[in-house]
Amino acid sequence: MSTFTTALAQAHDLLRWQSPLRTELWAARLTADLEPDEMAPFLRRAAKDGSAEARLTLAAISAVNVTADMYRPADEGTSLPPGHEAVQPVAEDAGAGAYALTGKNVAETLPGWVRRMGHVTCEGGWYGKADPYGEQVLAALSFRYENGKEPHLLVVGIDQASGGLAVDAVVEEVKFLDDLGLRAEEPGAVAGRVLDAFELGDRIMGAVVADTLAAVRPVAISRARAVPDLVRPAPDDTMSRFDELPDQPGAREAFEKLAEFVGDRPLWWSPGRVTQFLTSWLPREAILSEAGIAAMPDVVRAWSRFSGAHPAVLAQVEADAPRLPALMADDSLAGLGKRIAQAQRDR
Template sequence: MSTTAFTTAIAQARDLLRWRSPLRTELWAARLTADLEPGEVESFLGRLVEDGSTEARLTLAALSAVNTAADTNPPTGEGASPSADEGADAGVFVRAGNGVVETLPGWVRRMGQVTCEGAWYGKADPYGEQTLAALSFRYENGKEPHLLVVGIDQVSGGLAVDAVVEEVKFLDDLDLRAEEPGVVAGRVLDASELGDRIMGALVADTLPAVRPVALLRARAVPDLVRPAPDDTVSRFHELPELPGAREAFEKLAEFVGDRPLWWSPARVTQFLTSWLPREALLSDAGIAAMPEVVRAWSRFSGGHPAVLAQVEADAPRLPALMADDSLAGLGKRIAQAQRDR
């Protein structure tokens, strides 16, 4: 890190000592972590240790606090910045800040010491192509309530693509459903770890600067559920009373899998015109019931006109597509051959 950048960090730490805000300090340290270029982490930490001032020690303590829960492997998506040297892990921050917090004012010790007060989850857009996982927290002294919101992209497989920390009233503008904190926190961690495993994943430029705090908050929630389930399918109780409806819905549930909130016109088409002919063995009754089952699911998923219109456009083609053996995938052909023996 350049001398100018180091001086800027010390000046910002001086301001933080006056504000005495654990939250503001954690968010600042997370941004500082994201701004560190590969190859400069250890030299920057060394300069802080050598400087030894109160501002330098606060910087060490804050970097240690926000990186305590960081993953070993840094984010790899476009726009992401590694949090440490290639091959280094977040432990370098923790080691550099070891014992420093005891030399600083008492408010510094509250960093990371939060209680989760609620959790919510739901669609970020009408079709659920992205979902939002929200967790509210307050420090142990009851001050600085705040809300962590993580955007999870369903189209890309369920990876975290953005995160913000806002005032709790930010929740008023979101149409989310209350859920168990351990489940929502588990989803945040699942989505973050998935993003680490996908090379070249597209994420928001703002994610790296919030990610350390997001991980720290999610891991502070007790009774984590990993992997975190989604109960949307089990809450569907509008199955049409038709022969074959249960069989049809089982295939629909198999298709939506662990991303059931994502239901768009494009996904309707993929299901009815591609996935079913390629993958599904269905009885005549199941094929006949499928359009009405998909209509019911679409209404349950928000009843968006574009989705319902896509069902009407694609459903009439289903019997012919299911009868076309050339569309069947290998797994379906093998299963069909075994069934016909």
């Protein structure tokens, strides 16, 4: 049985179930299953077929892959059956015209529930660690359709060690949130992080992600785009919430270097990250006063307690901190940027 025939059989069942969410998730999986060069012929065949099942397929794929402001009218001369007006993607991530034949107004020819696809209200956002060391974080957003039905939760796993790219996503019941231990955040910021993470993944060739991501990706992106007041790029306020800075000379200077190191991924703090900071990054990159060097171990201890006080992390600080003065004094470890900055300072 061909992909098209199978899709229409599944669409027949979806017309009976009348579930916008189930239909959107189905369309996302269908999008993932079709190769890029298969999408346009598939949509063209659906437009030519004209059956209710084919029209639902067009409407669903359109709902999960695009938003209205991503499209302009197709070039004149495009011929489709009435009610199947072609649209031409103009957004970069729409992908080589793959959705050029998706029906813009097809939903109007189908039962009313079809028009609810993609029309959701965001009810909350949450963000936090997926594991004790924050090597991955979770961004969660809850939604329900405009008629108040089918509440659902989108959860996106974002890998910090790989730079902050999206590596997995699921759509679950809202009660799934109870087991995640995330803290509430402004939905616009959470949605911004989701979009930032997917865009980063698109720029990295060969990024390692979960096999399940592709089948949820279109829904995840369309949901994030539906959140009002998006914050792009989305900052993380973890550093600003840190209020345990030791009261000693050089502490502020030391903390500024720590903040520079953790950058926009402050939830990621593991034993390996401790070692990288104290024994590699600081000697290579940082210029610190004697007071800053002396204060650094206590600052890192305080940050480690704030980041979860994991025994392995605290033990790594104690193992690496005594080496810091000697490493900072070893000019052979300084990187080029540090050497240039030192030379300019000493002029």
